[in-house]
Amino acid sequence: MKLLTANRLIDGEAVWLGEGDVWVETIDKAVVAYDKDDEVRLSAVGLMSLNNNVVVDVNLIDVELVDGAIRPIRLRERIRAEGPTTHLHFGKQARPQAAANG
Amino acid sequence: MYRYDEFDHAFVKERVAQFKDQVERRLAGDLTEDQFKPLRLMNGVYLQLHAYMLRIAIPYGTLAPRQLRMLAHIARNYDKGYGHFTTRQNIQFNWPALGDIPEILELLASVEMHAIQTSGNCIRNVTADHFSGAAADEVADPRPYAEILRQWSTVHPEFSYLPRKFKIAVTGAERDRAAVQVHDIGLHLKKNEKGELGFAVYIGGGLGRTPMVGKKVRDFLPEEDLLSYTTAILRVYNLNGRRDNKYKARIKILVHETGVEELKAQIEQEFEHLKGGELSLPEADVAAIERYFTPPALPDRPEGEAILSREAASNPGFADWLRRNLHTHKNPDYAAVTISLKGIGEVPGDASADQMDAIAGLAEEFGHDEIRVSHEQNLVLPHVARADLKALFDRLVEIGLATANAGLVTDIIACPGLDYCALANARSIPVAQQISQRFGDQKRQEEIGDLKLKISGCINACGHHHVGHIGILGVEKKGAELYQITLGGSGDENTSIGEIIGRGFGPDEIVDAVETLVDTYLGLRTGKEETFLAAYRRVGAAPFKEALYGREAKAA
Numbered sequence: 001m002k003l004l005t006a007n008r009l010i011d012g013e014a015v016w017l018g019e020g021d022v023w024v025e026t027i028d029k030a031v032v033a034y035d036k037d038d039e040v041r042l043s044a045v046g047l048m049s050l051n052n053n054v055v056v057d058v059n060l061i062d063v064e065l066v067d068g069a070i071r072p073i074r075l076r077e078r079i080r081a082e083g084p085t086t087h088l089h090f091g092k093q094a095r096p097q098a099a100a101n102g
Numbered sequence: 103m104y105r106y107d108e109f110d111h112a113f114v115k116e117r118v119a120q121f122k123d124q125v126e127r128r129l130a131g132d133l134t135e136d137q138f139k140p141l142r143l144m145n146g147v148y149l150q151l152h153a154y155m156l157r158i159a160i161p162y163g164t165l166a167p168r169q170l171r172m173l174a175h176i177a178r179n180y181d182k183g184y185g186h187f188t189t190r191q192n193i194q195f196n197w198p199a200l201g202d203i204p205e206i207l208e209l210l211a212s213v214e215m216h217a218i219q220t221s222g223n224c225i226r227n228v229t230a231d232h233f234s235g236a237a238a239d240e241v242a243d244p245r246p247y248a249e250i251l252r253q254w255s256t257v258h259p260e261f262s263y264l265p266r267k268f269k270i271a272v273t274g275a276e277r278d279r280a281a282v283q284v285h286d287i288g289l290h291l292k293k294n295e296k297g298e299l300g301f302a303v304y305i306g307g308g309l310g311r312t313p314m315v316g317k318k319v320r321d322f323l324p325e326e327d328l329l330s331y332t333t334a335i336l337r338v339y340n341l342n343g344r345r346d347n348k349y350k351a352r353i354k355i356l357v358h359e360t361g362v363e364e365l366k367a368q369i370e371q372e373f374e375h376l377k378g379g380e381l382s383l384p385e386a387d388v389a390a391i392e393r394y395f396t397p398p399a400l401p402d403r404p405e406g407e408a409i410l411s412r413e414a415a416s417n418p419g420f421a422d423w424l425r426r427n428l429h430t431h432k433n434p435d436y437a438a439v440t441i442s443l444k445g446i447g448e449v450p451g452d453a454s455a456d457q458m459d460a461i462a463g464l465a466e467e468f469g470h471d472e473i474r475v476s477h478e479q480n481l482v483l484p485h486v487a488r489a490d491l492k493a494l495f496d497r498l499v500e501i502g503l504a505t506a507n508a509g510l511v512t513d514i515i516a517c518p519g520l521d522y523c524a525l526a527n528a529r530s531i532p533v534a535q536q537i538s539q540r541f542g543d544q545k546r547q548e549e550i551g552d553l554k555l556k557i558s559g560c561i562n563a564c565g566h567h568h569v570g571h572i573g574i575l576g577v578e579k580k581g582a583e584l585y586q587i588t589l590g591g592s593g594d595e596n597t598s599i600g601e602i603i604g605r606g607f608g609p610d611e612i613v614d615a616v617e618t619l620v621d622t623y624l625g626l627r628t629g630k631e632e633t634f635l636a637a638y639r640r641v642g643a644a645p646f647k648e649a650l651y652g653r654e655a656k657a658a
Binding site for chain 2: 014084
């Protein structure tokens with residue numbers, strides 16, 4: 001299982017490719033690639049976004065489902081998705097929505 | 103303090119306008135990322151995990167209160183309310199938006215600051231002893247020479263596209279507090295038998311994946327030859343440094359592969375062409391720059407000792423702080439004060455906007471308008487009357503910056519690590535925080551004594567782990583964090599690279615491992631006066647290995 005991730009050009013925000021080929025700010029709204037065909041399609045959208053100067057540093061990352069939630073395999077990507085593990089008041093984890101979701 | 107001249111003002115202003123245009127063209131899609139990336143890096147803008155990171159130069163770590171206030175303003179209004187002081191005497195902001203960065207650079211320019219050459223394969227921010235101009239053991243203030251190097255190296259046409267980045271450090275005291283032997287060029291100011299100023303010159307030191315101690319190529323370089331000789335070194339490196347492999351492109355590799363004697367001969371040959379020419383430093387120019395660094399007028403304040411004796415007797419916390427966070431000043435009525443950015447359990451090197459504003463105010467009130475950033479990620483007020491120390495301490499207590507741990511085990515250097523850095527393989531900050539909490543008890547720390555603990559989250563060694571008495575390197579192994587320990591490193595005038603002691607430890611084991619090392623030291627030292635490093639140099643790695651790995655170590 002893979003997701004397409006990048007950083008938004010204007011502010012560097014970590015984003016993931018979501019439904020309708022829209023870049024979303026939280027990983028839970030990302031579209032999962034379950035096979036090679038999906039990966040190829042996501043990568044093509046990523047390349048187009050890169051060329052259109054919407055995002056930079058586009059990468060496919062490995063994920064798994066844990067209790068129904070998307071979880072990146074690598075710690076690096078988990079930190080990108082949530083925020084610094086030491087500054088819990090920074091990053092996406094500090095956003096009101098994230099707090100409301102517990 | 104240094105001051106920008108007309109050229110500096112005009113140049114930085116033009117550079118900001120240029121970058122503003124580049125950002126606008128990037129956001130409009132007129133520049134691709136491949137085209138833009140080298141341009142943004144030339145202005146200190148990186149892309150990290152969560153956002154862009156802006157690295158701002160603080161030449162030789164010297165700051166005025168108005169500059170620190172501007173950094174606070176930027177932290178508050180363009181970032182998340184804090185900044186991170188680094189081992190290269192820079193500050194980094196972790197969350198600025200690309201679209202805001204030109205405005206931030208305009209603000210910085212208004213207080214004579216910039217982010218030029220804080221990245222890229224050029225001569226980076228020149229660093230120096232953080233007690234420059236104040237320390238009692240100083241031969242001469244190294245900052246005028248660092249400033250001369252800054253002016254010479256800024257957008258130097260010949261040295262803007264070197265094989266790799268290039269770092270220069272200068273120290274002016276017997277005790278090296280600038281780690282000059284682990285820089286591409288290390289300059290140690292000294293006087294010859296005639297009383298003339300000059301430099302011991304080291305080349306090819308550095309950390310990273312191939313740590314090396316610099317080799318001395320000149321025992322005494324006359325002051326006037328500083329730029330001629332530095333140019334000769336850079337020219338030989340620029341011509342012969344490897345460009346085929348970025349990991350082998352630093353001058354340390356050139357020194358290693360060529361041999362220091364051969365390289366020194368090449369440098370001397372180049373120097374012969376340059377010596378006595380237009381790069382010779384005229385005495386008048388040196389004197390003019392030295393005037394920028396004239397120490398503040400320090401009136402006699404002999405009442406300090408009586409105040410300190412009285413206050414320390416009734417306030418153990420103040421006594422602890424006096425014992426740990428002061429450095430002896432040239433003027434016996436004064437002290438250089440380390441403001442620890444290593445509160446117990448806190449993030450090494452981070453300062454909030456409010457703390458920056460408060461420290462700027464303290465520098466104005468007690469510190470003759472000077473602040474320094476140390477390569478150990480602390481701030482320093484270099485000129486404080488001893489009579490004012492209690493008042494300063496009380497104010498530092500109010501803002502949570504009175505931790506009395508300078509040089510102790512909790513005064514940890516840690517790079518941003520995997521929590522922020524795109525290059526990192528493991529986290530550094532949480533490890534630093536946990537070690538700090540484990541050893542947070544003041545009495546225990548003082549019982550352990552001087553101990554430099556340094557943590558890097560990847561092989562690039564921004565946390566200087568190779569020169570930690572105890573060094574910790576985070577690596578990724580099978581998708582998990584693992585921490586390797588090195589022992590016996592040192593970044594002072596007796597520089598040594600730490601030795602890897604054995605297999606690494608998981609995130610849940612590393613703090614216990616450090617405690618085992620410390621307990622082993624306490625058990626084998628000859629007395630409290632024998633520091634961890636001295637004990638390690640006396641006994642070697644064996645008892646530490648045995649303590650960590652038991653029979654496994656013996657079998658090995």
